[in-house]
Structure formats: C-alpha cells, structure tokens
Amino acid sequence: MTIIDGKKISSDIKHELKTSVAACKQQVNAVPGLTVIIVGEDPASQVYVRNKAKSCKEIGMNSEVIELPKEITQEQLLSRIEALNIDPEVHGILVQQPLPPHIDEYAVTMAISPSKDVDGFHPENVGQMVLGNLNKCFLSCTPYGILELLSRYNIETRGKHCVVVGRSNIVGKPMANLMLQKLEATNCTVTICHSATKNMSELTRQADILIVAIGRANFITKDMVKPGAVVIDVGMNRIEDASRKSGYRLVGDVDYNPVSENASAITPVPGGVGPMTIAMLLKNTLQSFMRANSIEAL
Numbered sequence: 509m510t511i512i513d514g515k516k517i518s519s520d521i522k523h524e525l526k527t528s529v530a531a532c533k534q535q536v537n538a539v540p541g542l543t544v545i546i547v548g549e550d551p552a553s554q555v556y557v558r559n560k561a562k563s564c565k566e567i568g569m570n571s572e573v574i575e576l577p578k579e580i581t582q583e584q585l586l587s588r589i590e591a592l593n594i595d596p597e598v599h600g601i602l603v604q605q606p607l608p609p610h611i612d613e614y615a616v617t618m619a620i621s622p623s624k625d626v627d628g629f630h631p632e633n634v635g636q637m638v639l640g641n642l643n644k645c646f647l648s649c650t651p652y653g654i655l656e657l658l659s660r661y662n663i664e665t666r667g668k669h670c671v672v673v674g675r676s677n678i679v680g681k682p683m684a685n686l687m688l689q690k691l692e693a694t695n696c697t698v699t700i701c702h703s704a705t706k707n708m709s710e711l712t713r714q715a716d717i718l719i720v721a722i723g724r725a726n727f728i729t730k731d732m733v734k735p736g737a738v739v740i741d742v743g744m745n746r747i748e749d750a751s752r753k754s755g756y757r758l759v760g761d762v763d764y765n766p767v768s769e770n771a772s773a774i775t776p777v778p779g780g781v782g783p784m785t786i787a788m789l790l791k792n793t794l795q796s797f798m799r800a801n802s803i804e805a806l
C-alpha cells in the first residue's frame with residue numbers, strides 16, 4: 509500500500525517553480541505576483557491565505573494579501589478587482605471563498621479577468637478545460653493537483669473506471685471532466701456520484717480510482733472500496749478533538765485506517781491533496797506571468 513505524499517510532491521513542485529521564477533527574472537527582470545483577497549475574519553480562511561502568501565515568498569514570487577472588512581459592499585469589492593485586473597504587476601487574483609452572504613460569488617467570479625483567474629473558476633477557463641484546450645485555460649487547482657499526484661506516482665489510469673463522489677463546481681465537476689480527457693494521467697471511464705445517487709456503494713465499489721469530495725467526515729467506509737483501488741480524499745473536515753491544543757483535528761471524507769487496508773494507494777488528510785492545491789495555484793500564477801510576458805518556455 510502506497511501513501512501518496514502530497515506534502516512531498518508539493519515541495520518538489522515548489523522547488524521546480526523556484527527555479528522557473530529565477531529563470532523568468534533573468535529573462536524579463538520581473539517576477540510573478542499573486543494577490544489574494546479575503547473578506548471578513550473566518551479563522552480557517554485566514555490560515556489558508558497565510559499559507560498561500562508564505563508559499564509565494566518561498567519560491568521568490570510577489571504576493572499581496574488584501575484584507576477587507578465583512579461589511580464591504582459587492583460594488584466596492586468589484587472595483588478592487590477591476591483595479592487588479594489592469595495592474596501589470598498582478599498575474600493572479602484569488603478571492604477566498606466563502607464570501608459573506610450579501611456578496612454574490614458568481615458576480616465576483618465573473619469580475620476577475622480570465623487571464624488572471626488562477627483559481628480556474630471563470631466560465632471561460634472552465635469552458636476551455638471542457639473543450640480540452642488545456643493550454644488556453646487555468647485548471648482548477650485541486651483537480652490539477654490530483655492529476656499531478658496520479659502522474660508523479662505513475663498510477664495507471666488509461667481505460668480505468670474512475671468514480672468521482674461530489675459534483676461541486678470547484679472540485680467534482682472539473683475533476684470528472686479532466687479524468688475523461690485524453691491525457692497521460694487521465695483517459696478514464698468516469699462515473700459521478702452525488703447526494704441523489706441511489707446505491708452509491710455499488711458504484712464506488714466498481715472504482716479503480718475513487719476521488720471523493722463531498723465534505724462529510726469519514727463518509728467512505730471500507731465496504732465501499734474495491735481491493736486494490738486508488739483512493740483520493742479531497743475532504744477537509746474539522747472534527748472536535750479535546751486532546752489537541754486547537755480543540756479540533758482535520759479528517760477527510762474517507763475513513764482512512766480501514767479503507768487503507770483495501771486501497772493500493774491513498775492520500776492522507778492532512779498532507780495529501782491540500783498542499784497540492786497551493787502548489788498548483790503557484791504554478792498557475794507562473795503560467796499567467798509567462799503568458800503576459802510571451803515567455804514560451806524556460
């Protein structure tokens with residue numbers, strides 16, 4: 509059984525990116541810049557945002573965090589985004605979700621220039637991804653990170669049955685779409701399961717590759733997993749744990765210990781998919797910079 513070490517792979521990718529950023533600097537005397545906007549004071553979001561900024565600095569990219577009060581109007585937020593859209597030093601714009609209820613997430617997604625949408629959430633990027641024009645879009649960071657894990661662990665995917673559990677716009681839908689594309693780490697037969705799926709375990713048990721992103725702690729139990737399956741856990745659930753200083757611990761959507769007895773490979777939480785999301789965000793920001801500066805290759 510292989511434990512898929514997302515932390516290690518993300519660190520490898522960050523080292524590669526650091527070299528690329530230095531090469532960019534040599535060529536055009538500038539470095540990529542990522543701006544993250546966070547609205548309000550959700551402590552979990554603040555942790556992610558700080559991690560993103562720290563990772564940027566590690567690889568020599570510029571990063572700016574804009575903290576806005578939760579009372580900000582949608583109009584004010586959109587005008588901040590418009591200013592970033594035309595700022596030549598900003599190559600990536602990320603507005604941390606979730607947003608307060610009075611702000612329409614769709615309006616915010618639409619406001620970000622597709623050429624700086626390093627989350628890959630804008631319909632132009634989603635559409636190009638669906639069409640398979642992967643050189644014309646930004647891939648959503650979590651699915652992109654999962655492709656990287658499958659590829660760097662040399663996991664055979666061609667012709668395999670991939671079952672995706674979850675249909676969110678940011679993970680389930682793009683993930684399923686990518687897995688059926690004609691790529692090295694994809695080319696699967698794909699099934700998508702969700703809350704209205706009947707007899708879900710009958711379907712998950714057929715999976716050679718099982719990717720789970722539903723946000724329910726320990727939802728996937730051992731009996732739902734075929735012996736030998738590759739299990740990718742996108743879940744990030746905080747559950748109470750009085751023995752921890754923080755009072756909580758992070759668990760995935762997969763009941764890790766029992767399921768790992770069936771799996772041939774599995775991602776842990778933490779240390780699996782999460783760190784890859786950040787690595788691919790940085791990779792997208794570098795990509796944006798290279799397109800803006802007409803750098804073909806490094």
Ligand SMILES: Nc1nc(=O)c2c([nH]1)NC[C@@H]1CN(c3ccc(C(=O)N[C@@H](CCC(=O)O)C(=O)O)cc3)C=[N+]21
Binds near residue numbers: 605777781
């Ligand atoms: N516009 C937008 N884009 C996002 O990409 C986005 C977002 N909003 N809102 C929140 C989610 C969540 N997300 C994570 C990224 C990394 C870890 C990560 O690095 N996790 C570590 C552990 C972190 C911990 O210990 O809390 C791990 O799994 O090992 C987790 C979660 C990005 N998100």
